Amino acid sequence: DWTDSVKEAQRHWIGRSEGAAVRFAVANDAGQPDSAGTEVEVFTTRPDTLHGVSFMVLAPEHDLVAGLTSDAQRSEVEAYVEAAGMKSERDRQGDKSISGVFTGGNVVHPITGALVPVWIADYVLAGYGTGAIMAVPAGDERDWRFAKHFDLVIPPIFKDVDTQEAVCTDKGAILCNSGEWNGMRASEAIPLALDWVEAQGCGTRKVNYRIRDAVFSRQRYWGEPFPIAYENGIATRITGATVTLPKVDAYLPTEDGEPPLARAVREDWLVFRGDAMETNTMPGWAGSSWYFLRYMDPHNENAFCDRSKSDYWGQVDLYVGGAEHTTGHLLYSRFWTKFLHDLGYIGFDEPFKFMINQGMILGRSSFVYRIQGTNTFVSANQRKAHRTQRLHVDINLVDNDKLDLDGFRAWRTEFANAKFILDDDGSYTCGHEVEKMSKSKYNVQTPDELVERYGADTLRCYEMFLGPLTQHKPWDTQGISGVHNFLRKIQRLYTKTAEGGMPSSSSDDALRIVHKAIAKVTDDLDRHAFNTVVSALMIAVNDLSSLDNRCGEDALQPLATLLSPYAPHLAEELWQTAGGEGSVLDAAWPEAQDAYLVEDQTTYPISFNGKVRFKLDLAASMSPADVEATVRADERTQAQLEGKAIQKVIVVPSRIVNVVM
Template sequence: MDYQFKSIEQKWQQYWAANQTYKVTTDTTKPKYYVLDMFPYPSGAGLHVGHPLGYIASDIFARYKRIKGFNVLHPMGYDSFGLPAEQYAIQTGQHPAITTQANIARYRQQLDNLGFSFDWSREVRTSNADYYKWTQWIFMQIFNSWYNLETDKAEPISTLILKLETLGTREIKAVCDEDALTLQPSDWSAMTHLEKEAELLKYRLTFLKQSTVNWCPALGTVLANDEVKEGFSERGGHPVEQKKMMQWSMRITAYAERLLQGINTIDWPEPLKEIQKNWIGKSVGAMVKFQHIEVFTTRVDTLYGVTYLAIAPEHELVAQLTTPQQKESIDAYIAQTKKKSELDRMADVKTVSGAFTGSYVTNPINGAQIPVWIADYVLAGYGTGAVMAVPSGDQRDYLFAQHFNLPIIPILDAQQIDTQADPTKEGKYINSGIINGLTYKEATAVIIQELEKLGAGKAKINYRMRDAIFGRQRYWGEPVPVYFKDGLPYLIAESDLPLLLPEVDKYLPTQSGEPPLGRAKDWKYKHKYDYELSTMPGWAGSSWYWFRYMDAHNNQAFADKKAIAYWQDVDLYIGGSEHATGHLLYSRFWNKFLKDLGYVTQEEPFKKLINQGMIQGRSSFVHRLVDEDGKPTNTFVSFGLKNNHQTVPVHVDVNIVENDILDIEKFKASRDEYAKAEFILENGKYFCGHEVEKMSKSKFNVVNPDDLIERYGADTLRMYEMFLGPLEQSKPWNTNGIEGVFKFLRKFWKLFHDDSFTFKVSDQNPTKAELKALHKIIKKVEEDIERFSFNTSVSSFMIAVNELTDLKCDNKAILQDMVIVLSPYAPHICEELWALLGNTNSVSTATYPTFNPAYLVEDNFNYPISINGKTKTNISLPLTMEAIDVELYVLQSELVTKYFDGKTPKKVIVVKGRIVNVVL
């Protein structure tokens, strides 16, 4: 029989499921390897052809590692809490659990169609209570911890209490809120229970605090910084505003330095590491006190050049600093900046604006009186919300000073400040008191020392990263395992986990503006205490899920210690780069936290990470003729002729276009208005135009993997997606070319069959040429997979099969090894051929063949002969021939001398086994 992909693929998918072929156990006799995909949010649209790209690559890698002798953990699950299901629920009233369930079923079907080797017995769903029980449990551990800067790790809150009881705050170096009190042991013991709890909240790694948050009115929830893009919500694109609210936060800033340092220890793409570094945003500088106004600066050496202080319009001291005379203009300025949206403020960088408060403060280093201005170029959210302005060294300060006629003092003798600020650090200091004559390298330490002596400042490292807001005023998320008593939050008992998501009548906020959970009837802890009504953010469940796969059904712990000790961390993680500042940062944070408390063993969760490129859409267009009035007609012009006519492009479904040629009959049938369409053709064909756009329904360029599997089979689709190009590169999807891969698999199938498609292999000894073809591919695939170059492996498979076909190879030993080598890429066809070859187990239990270099050894090499670097001819010579003999041979060869043109060679370069170059 010819290659019957449909029945073969069905048969083996059923076999794998029935025999649990890919179920994996903790097996300490084998080395472990953990291959993980970023688990998907199961959206209603299902998978398009771009989604499986990473899954295919990871599956090939997992299958390869398996036949290389590793015990491979390769699981899959669903990040199933989230906004879209809830938005849908609001519109339809249907419980998000129901739509989520249906979407998961669809995803599972689509994933199964592709023949992935996931161990489905370990599936996780973040919205299942037996999963989110442990998300809640981890939250409780975080709540019960503080960050000890002395040991540089998180510790149970009990060690903090002990310190407070015995030593007081003087001996405590912790990451905590700024308003934490200074306490003696006696002060602590004198506090009431309530006061103590309120104080501890300032230390806990997750805490409730009045803070400025990103509020999105359209979604009815707060958002984390990474969920806001340019002033709009990442999901849905709704405007976001700043609002003061009582909110749960995670003290991720405690881990800023470790998150930064850890980046140097992991094998991630450079751009991704760069994004995380920028997000953390470390800057080394100093805090300086201008009386009661504190500023942060990275150039404390410029302190003598300060000619004014600029503070953000939102700064808390604005009212206090404003003199009665200036009140009117300050109020007007604040009103004006408030009107400007976030976006305007960002777009309008060039306009200088500000207002004088009327107050002056003293420069601590020289006692100079300097004016305090408010200016919207100072951001309330960064540093202290106040800056010391040095117009000679900072361009923004320079423009501001010019605009408002403030002095500009040069501070370095090499500074060029006639037309703009000069931020360089060259030269020696002038106008700078105690650092006059010093260089930049010397000056900073001197200034900081002096400031410390005066009590007016100290060295300080500042981070851009903020603590992460951890509450969402939404329904479809994990309930926070907290109740309130006397206005303070307490954890529920561990034995009461999981705290189940209660039923509500509507998925909308209550009349009084409480989150949807406020609608739950009789929902109180121990029938009397109010629960926290916000739920956890989307990233909660995904911040630890890779541990759950290690031991997915454990009721006693999030994962058994032995399982964690064996599987340790993720060896290879594949997913999109859009999670750079969200999931990938929070996961590293939770991982470090769990390690501090001794629950896990590794400092970093994902050793090696690869971002698969985005698959864009490739839209097709028909060109519709318009008449003199510009009105569209029912005539369509083929692409090559469109410039001869007045036309407008119209999107056309890519599924009725092949190699840019429109299927006219299908086009006519696609819409009533096209039924009587007429066409201006080229060579009897209608060619479409094309453009690369995002893949979306509205652009009619969505290609569904199910359709391609129906037509070519999963093995072809898997290999074609890899063949498309390097995994990490973004590229438009184009189904042109899939035929080539399909033909390859049919050709491979033919190697095992005679002309009437009867299975036939021979037991003869393989020939030298056959062995060479085989061992070339054994080596190549090994090298390619190890460097994630899947596209080049596919080409090499084609070359190998072409060679074996030319050799008319039907040798069993050769073909059997070919099956093993190809099996990670095209598992179904390989299982079938493996079985036909007489094997009774799955090909995934086979061993990858050992490469033998002896088969690739050549006797002769066809030397390219170049004259002055240009290749002119080839001469085949034995590889054993020494360079000097090669030179002699080449120089007397007529093939070469005819190019000499009477000249004598000046020089001859011979690289043994590579090239000969004659310089004339």
């Protein structure tokens, strides 16, 4: 049970698509397929749009670029290839600008025999697919924009659609100018087009994947070492021994730029073979992809996990982790689990049954405003009168949005001589914004000060109280005193009760309050609604504190157990105060007794024409007719009527009574 967003992101990352690998013959100077039989292969999910191909685009790194480039275009092509090589794939994917160069070469259209000009552009990546695309500008947004930018032909292949004005990506569009596929929609034409390219020998059916190989090595110390040694420069796998990390004098690369493990000498390795050991280490996901399986059988020297134990324990029941792991750890864990399942080592093919993406605790950033070209900083209240640059400032230098000027000057050397334009009261007001906590934003809140002031239990409870587990929540300590007061109140409840001698039994009222809390807290925990657990405990403590009679062990011991996951230190003290044996952490989780969950009486708000005038405590078992009769007979009702007749009495069982006059 994973969120749809995570599953969809993984599907997109894997990028499985069905289509055809279509081959276009490279044309010679005479416009015929060259004698060498050179072909450019493209992958397409829409072979039915072959009649709409008006140009081809290759990645600048494609192997055939040099051979396709004419002498007249060579200098321009080489310059473009060099410029594209200076960009990362991420930069190229994120760049929305349009660029490209015609190679001067052509390929032959497999259906019409027409010449198709070949371009290069950095939006096509060599590592994805074949590194070449057949451009159908009538049906692809990217191709359409490219064609419009370079004034290339856009063949109309969709009936009643003006693709000169806009691209058509509707798979329900009807084909035209497409030979035997005219009048068909994609769902009808694609199977026929696949049959055609295979029958003509210019293509084959193919399943393509967006996912690419990942580098399985790192140049750092911490990581699993590879069991590989080198003898005369030849790599050999080490068997029959466990290779562990050697001791090194520093976790830094060598002066020659080799990984940290290269700092170790032969004597530092517990296992050393050949002339040299492999000094790269495995990436973090090498271990994190399957560590949960090892937990089931951690001392097994012969296998990572005995099959009988993995069959007994099964999958991980609950995984709590951030969505940032969607296409990393979570994806690799699934790969490894499926791989081990296919080999028969485990009996399940998914690692985690249920997953929750916890929300992020956000920070409140503070900003100063530097006047451009100067070292003068203007207060937020006056910044609009200047051209300024907004800079993050350490939140420890800010109190109630006011900047510590001396602390700011001492913070960083470039600000030592900073000047300030202040508010009328002589203070500097900082700007603020709620965003992700980050060292680079200087907005990281450390818990040390809060723990010192309020205690670890208060911090734990407050973190849970901030909001639902799955939502992002801004860190704001203004409400922490309320949670602290709640813990003090529950401590007073136990202390006050113990002063007169802890009774063994409680009143029915007290037991009703506690068992309602047991039911609520248990249900909230099962639903992972951790924030409402704190609310339920607050209500229970308030209700118990308002009782005239003291609580006993049978109420206070279960209450301490309910508190223990949130405030374990205080709960341990309360457990002992209530006469509990051993540790509260070892106590059985309390079960709510149905007898105490049924209310003996209900408090009805009595309304007259929609306005509540008084409340009436009645037996919970009373029928609506009896409730109405009791309300009519109450002297307070007569006082509200002031001689008017009752038109109707509406009774909502166990909720409210409304008298309509």
